[in-house]
Structures are given as structure tokens and as C-alpha cells.
Amino acid sequence: MPKDMAQNTTIFTRRESEARSYCRGMNAVFTRASGSEMFDGEGNRYIDFLAGCSSLNYGHNDPDMKQALIEHITADGIAHGLDFHSETKAAFLEAYEEKILKPRGMDYKVMMTGPTGTNAVEAAIKLARKVTGRTNVISFTNGFHGMTMGALALTGNKGKRGGAGGGSLADVTHMPFEGALGENVDTLEMIDAMLSNPSSGIDAPAAFIFEPIQGEGGLNAASDAWMQGIEKIARKHGALLIVDDIQAGCGRSGSFFSFEASGIKPDMITQAKSLSGFGLPFAALLIAPEHDIWKPAEHNGTFRGNTHAFVTARVAIEKFWSDDTFEKALAEKAVLLTTALKDVADLVDGATLKGRGLMQGVDVGSGELAGAICARAYELGLVIETSGANDEIVKYLAPLTTPEKVMREGFDILLQATRDVTGNMKLAAE
Template sequence: MDVFARLESEVRGYCRGWPAVFTTAKGSYITDENGKTFLDFFAGAGTLNYGHNNPDLKRRLMEYLEGDAIVHSLDMYTTAKRDFLERFNEIVLAPRDLDYKVQFPGPAGNHSVEAALKLARKYTGRETIVSFTNAFHGMTLGALAVTGNSMKRTGAGVPLGHGVAMPYDNYLDGRTPDFLLFETMLDDSGSGLDKPAAVIVETVQGEGGINVASADWLRHLSDLCKRHDILLIVDDVQMGCGRTGPFFSFEDAGIKPDIVCLSKSLSGYGLPFAVTLMRPELDVWEPGEHNGTFRGFNPAFVTATAALEDFWTGEGMEKQTLAKGEQIERALNEIALEHAGAVDTVRGRGLVWGMVMRDPEMASKVCAEAFQRGLLMETSGPESEVVKLLPPLTVTEAELDQGLAIIAEAMRAVRTPVTA
């Protein structure tokens, strides 16, 4: 593996925790060049909700490519784009009574966020964006300005302005009422807070440590935004496409954001794809005012349409995800009980879960032990103190049992190290 050390930038990250060269992947498993197979509880950081190389999506993709169909088209009209727009509206938007225009801002989640922030400022004529403690919205400058992690913000190399952070749900452990600080500053002309163009929020903070906002908190946030004429942006890049159960993570709260950011598992196959959804009256863009070379990647339109048709034409996916989430929660609570002195809490929704360690270093050690036993997991949280589980939504109950057993073994290994 010395070629990577010699030629690849020091910025590489995940490979340092998983020192293997991977070659093939299928479903919930990924295999390295030595033939060792790993159960994948990482799922491309939430990009592979339907597993690796789903056979139906692969078939649809191969048929499309073998027909010499359009691959790259910027924002030209194509049959693949038309099919996606029609099916996305029929399967996702219309049944949820969501009236959104669809913008293709570029291939990744940060492109969706940047477009959302830019549009909110253009529409309102204001500059300030309110985000929340421990938020993560991407690594480009606009997204970093509304991200909480100090290490990532420092990497920008320039001042990050026009963003203000407010306490996320339960950030102050219930010591003050929700939005007391935010509402007080909005109402006080001497607070120094300029009236925001928008608020951007994750319903579950993945990178921030699996912090789960309650439905009640989200409803209060939506109401606050409406009363103060502030746009509400939900960043559903990682938690959308069914990760928390329903297709959109905000559905349980019964809210309708003004703007929604989607990416990661939207293509269904791991292909780069992002959209920014907006209420029709917000669509004040001039033609070409926000553009990009790779905002018309037709193979992603094809697999995204196939994923919608295969997984979202009924309620089965949501119910299965919630049931599997309960399976994970039970097992993690048992592990937490066995290691009560080491585990602070267990939290999550659907198929995103975190086990919070009292000693932040222990989370990385647990993930390392799990890797040695054939399981891929990452850490999250401001101090990397959370063992994060992000399996594919298509993971089987047996595969979950296998992975959860490995986590239990890894915890015991870390807690009772072998001595000479």
C-alpha cells in the first residue's frame, strides 16, 4: 500500500482507520484484495442506502450505457432527466403533498447546500444564516460557515462570515426553554443579530454525534421561522432517502421546509447526484445564475429513478427500517448496560445510531477492534466520541445480528485488553 502514502495527499482519512485495499462489494459486504470480507456498517457515509451493487439498479444502469445513451448533458433536456423528474414527483413529492421545484446544483451534498444558502440570500435580500451547534453541512466555504466543527472550519484558511450558531435541541440539557436565546435575540434590536435570510438544520446530526432533534423541537423551529419571515432549510443530505424511516427525515414532525437539500443515496447506486428542492415562489434564479459542469449526470438519473420505483412505491421500506432500528437499539442498550462505566448513552433513529463513549479515545479503539473482526464503522461527534452505525437500509436481520455481535466483542476487547 506504499503507493498511496507516496502519491496520495495526506488529507486522506477513512483509509487510515481501514488499512485494506478493497476490490469488490455486494449488498452489505465489501471485500479486500486478500479475499477478506467485511460487513459494511458505513455504507459510503450514507450514500449506499440500498447496499453495494444492487442487482436491479445495476441492470438498469448497464442497459442505459449499452444503448449509447446520454451520459453528460449539463442542464440540457434528456429522457433520463425527464423520467426522474416525473417519477420523483409521482412517488415522493405528490403523495406527501409537497410542492417543490427541483434544482440540479451539482454532483454532491455541499453543492446542494451552497445553492440553498445562495438562493435564500437572493430571495430575501439578507445575508445572515442561522445554523446550530455541532452542525455539519459540507466542506466548501459557504457550507463551512454554517458548520460547527472547529477543525473543519479552521481548514478554510479564511474568515467564515454571515453565519450564527444557536443551541441545537437539548444542547443545554433542558436548562433553558427551546429557542429562548434565538427568539430573544430576534426580538431585541440591540442583540447584534441581523435578521436572518434562513435557518439551516439537520433533523439528526450525523457528523455532529448522532444528535436527534425531537419532532416537537422541529415544529417549534418551523413555527419560529414562519413568525419571523425566515426561510427554513432542512439539510437531508445524509438523513434523507429513508435513513430515519420515511423518505424525508422531517416527515415525522409534520413540517414542510421552504428548501430541502438531498444527495448521498439519492442516486441509489453511489453515483454523484444532488438536488435542491424549493417552494415554487422561491425559484427566482436567472437562467445560468447558478450552474456547474456536472449537474446533468444521466446515469445517476437512471439509477435514482430505479431506486424510487423499487423501494418507495409502498410503505415496506419505511416499516422495515424502523423495525431494524429497534433491533439495533435493543442490542446497543444491552452493550451499554454491560459497559455502563464506559458508555454514556445510546441514541438514534431508523438506521442511524450512535453509542457515546465517556472516554472519546475509546470510540476509535472500538472501531479499530471491529475492523479487525470484519466490520466497518466510523466515529462521529466533536471529539470523535461516538461509535456510529450506518448500515444499508437493505441489511438483513441476520447481518445486523452479526455486526452487533462484533461490536459487543470489540467493546469487551477494549475494556479488557490482553496482558502478557
């Protein structure tokens, strides 16, 4: 793309929907990317601490995935196959079975649901209602599960729900997530009490659904004990347990699934974002075999299974999850991340750290401050976003493969941005 055209943004304001968001605060016209770096048409370099909102856990244009995809395409490999059998799908399923499921003692059917996470969530709640014969689903405060109507009903964010235009977002009960009512309130006890009371007004649930780490809701990380408690309550009340691992999965928490350390056994698990490994649209629902009661074509979609994504997802699994080398490296990087974010938090009165693994952030207390820090970081060459009910958290989501040198360079930019913003605020106050 010629440089004089690369930075011309008038076509976007003239033709693209007002629904666009990220580009409003970061308006570069990006032309290429590699690893943890992005470049615009003028040659400016940006360190990527967003990674497609955790869709690029293995970085931009991983060379092994790229080569496998090029070979598949140049050999006239299947580009679109509905749910036909294909050798690429078989290879992905075999890799997933051997490298992901079996080592963890897990047994799930894999349902290809469509291109994005919300498709997997829709399939999960639809199946839970079919299995149990109930309609109510329990989700949690600050949870985010997608933007289509069923998934949106589960989502807590007022702004996102407002996009429904007043349409029905029914058959969902929102319960308090761990810590949502303060450290001294046992939300497990409260939830069980409400469901055990026949006069509480809450219908018996078909399922519980939660994110082990709430990505959009503020990096609230559920403890192992809380996740175990929700599983116990679900079993007690005859409900299924659905874990939304769309953003926190595929290594983001430090393990392939973000709930592994808890030992819980979900009935269903939603996956998307980095499942393809390459940023290609790919979502799936893992279903305990006894609950896979779909009739043929009872839930389908034109793009239920991205054949190109099967190619790259297989490579991602074989390259990063064949042994524990990658997982050990993630643990080391998580320590580096926590240390760096503490330095940022020290610059802001009352700031605290949120999240775990490689999904952490700094709660700076206000959306205005967090937004200003991220905006200044962008000016300095760092792509990073906010999170939380009021966008009050500066959120780290860099590719898991980011070299330590680049991580530290990005942290230096974030520190400088925080110093600049807080310094200007102090001057303004004086």
C-alpha cells in the first residue's frame, strides 16, 4: 500500500459503521505485523500488548503456522467444507485429543459452532436448556459472554446490553461473582441460599456459566475454592456447569485451560479467540459425551469449522503443547509481568493489581485515568487497552510468545506513559 494512502482514514469514517471502537483511540492504518510488533504505513513500530484481545496468543504470523497454511492453500486444500470430513479436521481433532485432552484426563466431544466466541456460548446455553428441560441460566456480575442476543443476556455490562435496543434479554439470573459484594460476603453461601429457597423467585437453573478470569469485566480472577463451590452448587441443584474459557484459555492464564488447577469438571467449555493459533475465526464447544444429544443439523451454521483454522490450530497445539516447556516459560513470564505492573501501580495512589498468569492489569481507580494512560502509551508506540465496569483497569494481553526484551521495552513505555499522565494531573491540580 502506498504511504500516501496507508494513513488515509477518511474511507473508514465515510463508509465503516459507527460501531467501530478500537480504531477511534488508535487510528493508525496498520500494514504488517510480526511476533509482538505491528507497523503502520508510515513505518512506525508499535509493541502489541493487546494481541487481538487474546486472539493472537502465539503472536502475529507465527512462521510455522504461516508455512503450513501457505502449503495447504497452494496445494488447493479445502477452503470451506461445512461439516464434511476432511483430513485437516481429522489432523486437528487428533492433535487436540492427544496433546490437550488426554494429558489432562478429559473426555469431551468437540462441536464446531461458528466463527466467534458468542457462537459457542449460544450453542452451550441452547444445549443446556435442551438437556435439562429448564430455561433459566445463571451468569455473574461483570461477566462478558458475547454480543448476540442469548449471550448478551448473560453479559452484565450495561453499555453492551444497551446495544440490544430494548429487545428481550430474558431467562437469565445474574448472581454476584466472587468478591463482588466485598471480601467479607460469601457469594457461594448467598447463591445456594437463594436457589434453596422455593420463594426466592429464582427458577431452577439449566446451567451456571462463568469466566475463571473475567476478561472484559475487570480481570476478576476466581479462586479455586470458589470455582469448586459453584460446581458443587450446580450439581446440588441439577444444573450443568459451563466454563467460558474464550479469552482466558489457550495458555493465557498460564495453563491451556484457565480452570485446570481447580480440578473442576465442567459439562461444557467454550473456546475461541486463540484456538486457531493464527488469528483466524474459530470457535468450538467442548461437550461431555453424555450431554451431546443434538440431532443432526439441529444446531449448525455455514462456517461451523474453519478449515484454514484447523491447519494452524494443529500446528499451534503440536508446537506449544506437546510437552510442558511452553507452560514453564509462561510461569516465568507471569512473574516478570507481576513485577512490572507493581512498578506501574506504585505510581498511582491506591492502585491495585488484578488477574493472574499472563492476564493481569492495574486498577488505577478511574476510567478517565486508565484511558489517558493507554492513550499516552499509544502515542509512545504501545498498543494496550482498558478493562473493567468503568474501564478503570490498564490491561495486559501481549502475545504469550513475546520475548523478554520486548516485554521490558513495552513495560518501560507503560511506565513512562503513567508518569506523564499522573505528572500532568499533579500540575493541573496545582
